[in-house]
Amino acid sequence: MRVAPVLIALGLLVAAPGSASADVIFDPADADELAATLAEATEDQDVCYGWDVSVDDAVAGNSKSVGSNFGAGRPVSSGSWREEVVFNAYITYTSESSESEDSASYDVVSSSGDVTREDLDGLELDLDGLTGEDPDVVVGKAVVALPLLAADAGMAKGIEAAPETADAPADAALTDDPGSDWWRDNGGVLMWGIGLLLAGALFAWWVLRNNKVRWTPPNRRRPAPVEEVPQYIPADFYGQVDPVPAPETTPKPEPVEDPAERPTPDTEHTEKTTPPADPSTPDEPAAPPSEKDAGPSEPSDQKDKE
């Protein structure tokens, strides 16, 4: 039973990362650190991990970045392992004078086929950055994720981690401001809401503006025309003439009166339209009031006479 740990330890010694050679993607220290991280994962999961990045530079020519749990610069084929997962990438840098853009492609190859590129894409690592300013960061994140993908695919058990309970170094402190969680969660929805609200308000304003002349508020609208019923129906309303005129509709001739009995136009006009003359009005011609006109029912006049 004690033989197994010894064999494993010997195997790890053989598979210990070697020193980094010149690398087109990584700094030597970073390549060594990445290889060491993979070696730890291999120890826990019994799966070989590696990377193989080919760079086609129009200026510098072709070069490669290769590494694995065996060390930087050493491919996964350096040892014999039951399972292996490798991140492959192909980056093409065109010359400045070329009209073509830089391009990159990548893939994940596993011996069992359980881990695929789609699994890596599911982590949303923004692998478009392979042609960006920091391809080493992108490749590093993709390679470090291989043990996670292997565990998720069932190729190996997941590696557990426990929080460090010891005190952190005195200089350990977060530096960058991560920004607002609320804005990150709801900023997009908030902007959509504001946009829709403004769009509705602007549309309503536009509609009202364009219909200002024709449209009046409901309380200022004219009432609907009322159908008027004529006082009488003409005789030929239905297209036929009634031979006998209706007695109600036939205008009666006015009876001829004796001109002597008719009031004179002046009198009639005075009686109908002129208000009773005020005797005190100076504009009126001074007519001496007779006793007959004054009448006995005017005590004031009587007092004056007395």
Next chain:
Amino acid sequence: MSTRNKLLVAGALGGVGLIVLLFAIFGGGGIRSYLDDNFRRQSANGNSIVYTSTAKPKTVYEQIRSARPPADTQLDPSGYFMRYSDDIVAVTANGTGSRIYIDDERRGYSHWLFFVGGVWGTGGSGENFRGGGPGGGK
């Protein structure tokens, strides 16, 4: 389209916008309330809480990330680390399932310094993969 119908369309647009606005303002809580609502609490020590899930770490990570997008994510063969404005969340394996840790940013950075040190702050092993690429991109 009559004026009345146009005004109805404008009102509908504004109404939908108002609903979306209210949903954005009052809709969702933070990462802590989300974890509390969706995972089983295992233990707590002040602001440090541990949850468990029967799902695998990658599934849990994708679920949390899509529901409450973190400001930054750091991966390691041991797990997924997400940084929020006031908290740090770590998802790691727990047998066939997952264990989810949430700490305030200060304690979380101290707890997971080995994994995120030098990336989110000072005092760690230095930022991973600082550069050294060919620099031939354009």
